[in-house]
Amino acid sequence: MQRIKFRSEPRPSPANVQEPDRSRVVIRTLLIIAAAAAVGYAFSHSYDFFEALHDFSRHHESWELDEIFGTAVIMTVVLLVVAIWRVVQLRREIAAKEMAQREAQRLARHDVLTGLPNRRRLFEIFDSHVITAQEAGRRVAVLVIDLDRFKPVNDLHGHQMGDEVLCVVAERLTRLAEGRGVVARFGGDEFAALLEYQDGTDELLRLVHKIVHEMALPIRAQGISMRIGASVGVAVYPDDGTEANVLLRNADIAMYHVKAEERGSFHFFKAGMDSALLERIELEQQMDEALGKREIVPYLQPVVDLKTGGIVGFEMLARWLHPQKGVLLPDRFIAMAEDSGKLTPMTLTLLEQAMEASVGWPSSFTLSINLAPVQLLDPALPSQLLDILARAGFAPHRLEVELTETALVERMDEVKAVLEALRKAGIRVALDDFGTGYSGLYHLRELHLDTLKIDRSFIAGMLESEDRQAIVEAVLHLSQALGIDTTAEGIEELALGEKLAELGCQLGQGFYYSEPLPLEAVDDLIGRNRLVRASA
Template sequence: MTKATIVQWRKGELYETLCLLLIGAGIWFVGITLGSFDVLHEAVQSYRLGDFMILGACMGVAICGASIRKSILMRRLMLERDAAAANAEAIARHDGLTGLANRRRFLEEIERVRGQLSTELSAVLLIDLDRFKPVNDLYGHAAGNAVLCAVAERLTALLPPGGVAARLGGDEFALLVPLSHGSEGLTRLAQGVISSIAAPINWSQNELKVGATVGVAAVSPDYIDADAILHAADLAMYQGKKEGRGTYRFFRSAMDEELRARARLEAELRTAIEQGAIEPFYQPVVALPDKQIVGLEVLARWRHPERGLVSPTEFIPVAEETGMIAELSYNLIRRACIDARDWPAHLILAVNIAPHQFQDVWLAERILAILTETGFPPGRLEVEITESALIQDLEATRATLTSLQRLGVRIALDDFGTGYSSLYHLRELKFDKLKIDRSYVDAITMSDERAKLVDAIIKLGSSLGLATTAEGIETDASVEWLSDQGCDFGQGYLFGRAMPKSEMDDVLAAVASGKLPAATIAPEAVPREAIITLARAS
């Protein structure tokens, strides 16, 4: 109660008491007037004394009534307060939408169980819904709430005796269950949870479908507190998400170290991007069959202060998952354009753009800004897009590619044969080049089936007016076969590994002087000292 409420209540109490006293005085006055108290006058043998006694009695009855009323009101207020406190406590410990326990109560239950480990073993199942966001986006929050309530009902139905089901927040649920049947029982329960949640949910004449990934951790005294146990289950769940979703994983101590290593990598990568420690390397692209350099593909390399040169396979996926890929890509393109300005004007600079960057409606403008800033001609730039970008948002990708082509930028479809592109995509998006994935090129001289597939891709490109580039060429036999089939360009270790600008400068200078034949441009074919000597001599 606030101070104002107390003052108001006390004023009301005083008013009611005064009213009761006036009622008592009125009863006395009426009784005196009607002679109702004559018998009492005779008993006390004093009219004045009798009047005072009667008045006092009436006032006493009034005060007694006021006290009784006050007691009743106080009792009622106490009951209401206790009910409100109990209701507030229930709300504070339960999820308002599903009625399950909330995170606070769930952690309390884990702590309670930790104190009973000598007599009872338990485990935590952390459940994260898969494909829940599309349901919200497509059908609205009402449908999302219906899914959450249905999931809560299904988890409650699966809950063994003595267990606790909770909604921790968003689309994340948890179960605390006794280990009455050991790890086999936990496995069956986890499988049952995944199967139950995967069943369609009927809502407003629609079938809503979601999935679940489950992480399992045993309640153990080895953990500092309940939060640590929940964190262990979360790590196991995250591992399941990484390995394909719709599955369950038990916590292993190695998972914690893996997560810490990932966190360190993300922090170091962010710093490396900010400080420009990720630099462009260049791999030659040659014309077939004469092997003359016609272009250079830009490949990212990270000069790590402790680990040395880090391969892009280690950090590019992390950059894509964390949203750092855009800044990394634009930095590389800017530096590559500056590097390539002084190279021969016929050399094409090929850059890779991450699939989700094509959903950025300003991508073409950002690339144009870089070209304008560096003074690099748009006609010398080739943007490579992977097939996975085509299925994310075809119309957005089409708009971005069209904008780039209007600038004069060339477009190549990278890693062709490994994704989802179709003849429709090739016709509608008007690519300039197809790049045949190295997984096909590696085996063309050893597998007739792969050779036929590569031959078909080359002929498909030719029929559509598209140039073809074969990636991953490592032998002269592959070059000869690809040239015979009509492949236009080649790229691979046979012609040169990716190298920094300083080495590429030396190679290009030596080739331009005629002292280093194009067929021997690979750094491993000619010692770096010889390249430098030839370049200086020219």
Template sequence: MAEKRGGSWGEGELYDALCLLMIGVCCWIIGAQFHVFAALHGFILAHDLSNQLMLGLVMGFAMMVVSLRKSLKLRQAMLERDATTARAESIARHDALTGLANRRLFLEAVEARRRATGAEPSSAVLLVDLDRFKPVNDLYGHAAGNAVLCAVAERLAGLLPARGVAARIGGDEFALVVPLEGGSEALARLAQAMIGSIAAPILWNDNALKVGATIGIALITHDDADAEVALHAADLAMYQGKKDGRGNYRVFKSAMDVELKARAQLESELRAAIMNGEIEPFYQPVVSLPERTLIGVEVLARWRHPTRGLLAPARFITIAEETGLIADLSYRLLRQACRDARDWPVHLQIALNISPQQFQDAGLSERILAILNETGLAPNRLEVEITETALVQDLEAARTTLTSLQNLGVRIALDDFGTGYSSLYHLRELKFDKLKIDRSYVDTITMSDERAKLVDAIIKLSASLGLVTTAEGIETDASLDWLSTQGCDFGQGYLFGAPMPKSEIDTLVSIDPAVIKARLAA
């Protein structure tokens, strides 16, 4: 095919040349017939030149025109090729959606700054990770997500200092490399301006989309092995900002690298622990008030680590949520708890907290039903606890899941009530069976009149809605007496017993109810 195309191109050139030659000859004949070239004819006669020679000159001129035309076309083809190459290179080095530099171009820019850096850092990398971007994508669709990304890119470009480079390096991750002019204070002002700008609502199809940003900052030093090192340092700082509550900025410190390695080690151990059954359910008694009669237990995770000892949930639940291990962990705990509860008196319930990530799973109710069927535990003996965080992400999905669970006979409790920003709205929109008053209120009800009034209001609100209440974290008789007087239905806390393994809870539930009551009151 290549040879054929080449031959066709040669025939085209020959055709062009013959046409120009014929045009030249025709012009010469017409000009000679009508004496247009009279002066030229006189010159030919005066110098004894033949018409054939002049015809040859005309034909030579025609060939020169052919060559010139060919050169111009070749020049145009070369320019088009260069433009196409430049466009392809630009596409390969820029993000197609936002128009910012991509990861490849950004790393080249960082590497150039690293090589130019002397004893003191002269540039810095800022890594920007969007907060609450996934809910926007899930709730409004990818078109809305793309609109957010483009708006963020435009805002970052507007804040970019001279000689800076802005890039989109991942799904919802952006990065900037900026000159270190004005010192750390200028970097801090830039980071704060970026956080504030990104937090402003983004209008899309009559919706105000809101996201946030957490920023990690790292100085580029000549000691860095390559550009990836500086970017990794900024990533560590950004991760620290996420841990500290999001919507902030953090500057890289060497201790962050040590902490990240320790976390990575713990994450690896956690994966193995879940598979090997090292994480087991512990059970904390829940009693009726004021009688202190045992009515059920809350299931709490404990990790029997081979070297670190018995670990509380605060040491590993957050990691499980961030790494997507929480679902597997929760279902394993629920399965074991259901098996344990089969041997207890049938009036005892078990309560298990479901993470916000699990609550976004449309198949949650089917998974729970499968476990109940597998273990033989009656659905009305299970209580699922959820926090308001799960509801904020997608209210309609939460409504569907809650309805499905309740149709199975499972009870639903709103956990940590009073700590969210829209509790009353959720009580109005969704149907719950129980409210759990957060321990932060219970701890101080006997020491703070304001807290006592709030807890009293929650108890009365719950009763008016036909819900029961459980107070968490009861540790003193004074708190117990006050809650009982105000009409709180149930309580749990160290006053009645700490979370205990299966062997201890089995012993507790196997004795006479009167003895249990006396023991819980002791």
């Protein structure tokens, strides 16, 4: 099977060397030396010349011409040696200049950190690689590879560690693309690849799967192991474009779709995706202003005691009250906030707003907030949360942070350190969406969790499915044995709540009790709940 042969970088031609004056000096000096040598040679073979010179010197002895001629000969030799030395020196300078220009051209086309080709170089070689692939009966695809959790590495550990991570990523991608194409770095945490594959086979699909898998493996730098992950967008020549800039743009659009839907995966470009990309870019640009104007606000969903039906607390959920697009749910903007480093400031701002609304709550009410894996790597988070609680007079034990199972398999040691600091401060820790990820008994034992939240996928249809009910019962028995509270998510009918209470589940939430509400509607809900309980 033929493979694309990638040409080496072109050597700059002498015409590009910007030293015409020095070149002319060298040529002129060499010509003078040659002429002088020729004249000297001619004179040395002319008897009449030396005879005339002897007669002239004898008739003008008072002039001491013998000394003058001797000096002249010595000076000529010295000048000849100096001229030769200068010629050698100029040749070295010109060679150094040529080498510097070649290095400048290489740097202009390659990333300084990783040594990979840059965007400019990828554009230069695109056409020739496509032609070579077509001649070999193969096709070409363009991939855009964007790292998912790279920004926290720089923020928390410094740029030196970030550089080490980028070099490891470059090495992995280069190894995967070897013999199939070329990998480039566009800057920051974005890479691209120009790959060839055999049409009519799953070669490209398998290669993309390998890239996603390799990027998900832990990267170790400066003694710390971390999972970065990557989202990959793919555009195929000529279906998705025939020019490099079009293919890269479409691969970029596909990559943003991965970011919005399920990071750590890949997506092939499809027509119509660009409208979604434009919307994402627009929302990213509007996010800071939306936070300042309080367009991104907390909504609260009540958590109830399944035995009494009374409200015992709330879970805080983000909503974007967009002036043109209406109410946007978290899946439209949370990933963008995380990618741009704005998630923690957003979470703290929403918590402050929720604290303002909690002034009139009973002192037993709790508040739950969701934290992304990247936030659990920030050692400053516990003190930031405690500062907000202290200013609002909200006791730390009334706050519960919810983490997903994904966070437990990514840099476990660092997550444990942050959770331990939260627990020492009195803040409770809950494991959200239990049963949908990678949790095991090890995590439950090591993290000393306060609450397990059973995922709605097990709760829905539990009354009709014996298997789902058996899973829920097993989780409840496990949590009871470990002394962990349980909260059932997604309760949408009374019978479900009653069955869960019968099985021993303490708390629940779902649309049967209430949908998430804006802050101004919470006090009214609390009042109505009290009346219902009083009349029961």
